[in-house]
Amino acid sequence: MRLAFQDFQFDCQELTLSKDGRKISLKEKPAQILALLVTQPEKIHSKSEILEEVWPGRTVTEQVVFQNIGHLRALFGDDAIKTFSKKGYQWQLPLAAVSEQSTTSNVSESIEKTDANPVNEQAEIGCETEHQADSVLANKSSSLPWPIVAPILIAAAAVAGYLALS
Template sequence: MKFRFSHFEFDCEALVLTNNGKVFSLNEKPAKLLALLLMNAEHIHSKDEILEAVWPGREVTNQVVFQSIGHLRALFGDDAIKTFSRKGYQWQLPLSEVSDEEVAEVPSPTVETSNSTQSNVGNDNNSTASSPANDATANTSKPAWPLAAATLLGLLAGAYFFV
């Protein structure tokens, strides 16, 4: 089952998130939580229900739920998931189901990663990956501090001689 919201599409079975045709890397546990929220969006999901669906048979604290909710809010915005005090969480963004015909018309997506999706939230092996797009720009950019230091020294020297 696939859903469309904002400029995203999410495949609940494959746990694949796309944004305008580009695939975003999303760790397994936040992806499972997103699938749970989307597949029954009108329902308020309790922490216990989320723990059983996303971490079945595992002894984990409520903190993993809070972290995964925070991870999804960082990705989709604070208004995407509403907290109901002492009740649970509910999906809030307008949502539509994507039909099989629409999926067939969409070209094959390209892979892209995002820093906001590359966290170890819900990742059992606690490994993180860096974004190739950001690594490429980091390697080609030059540090600005030498220019800033030279400018500051020039201003200080000018102030010393003219004051």
């Protein structure tokens, strides 16, 4: 099942993300969290639920959830995922189920609109969240060159700190 939101399309089974027809690099764990959130947009997903679904049988800290949610917010905007204090996370953007034929034809002609529902309403958008392979999907050219960006950000933070103390 493919879902559309903003200019994106997400395949819940293949865990692939595309924007305007071009594949976007998305690692498996953020993709699994995205699948969990968009398949049940009416539900608030707790950190423990996300940990159990995405890292089953593994001991990891809650920090990995924060980091992956942050990565998804960087891709889709801060308003895409709402944080409910001491409860969890919920998908906020309107979703559209994309029919199989629309992947090769005009998407706008075959989209069935579905809104991200409020917490108490029920909506089922069936996508499976069980997946294999811990690999980067698709095109690496769309991801930032972190070995170059990280030192620049560190230097900028150091300069800002120096200026703040002056």
